[in-house]
Amino acid sequence: MNIELATWMDHFYRLMWPMLRISALLVAAPVFSLRALNTRVRVAFALALTFMVYPMQEWPRIDPLSGVGLLEVANQITLGVLMGLMLQVITAAVLVAGQTISNTIGLSMA
Secondary structure, eight states: OOOOHHHHHHHHHHHHHHHHHHHHHHHHHHTTTTTTSOOOHHHHHHHHHHHHHHSSSSOOOOTTHHHHHHHHHHHHHHHHHHHHHHHHHHHHHHHHHHHHHHHHHHHHOO
């Protein structure tokens, strides 16, 4: 089976866009950003999610070393970090609500 280098590079460039966004999400997400979680596990999980998401959408064929490509890299990383930070905010809101309910119940029982 002889596949050209251009075909491999095309697949790599198209696979890179969701991988950048998902790995940035995992860096900022509450559960996956813990130090207890091994880096290899995070990378494997990011690759697995990328291979699941990859065929669902047509990804652009942009050279990441061009000006447009560098802008798209920054865009994908920013979107991933923002999604992770939104998960941080939601998790913190649930945590504060639970602590408030626990405190209220504890004071009423005393």
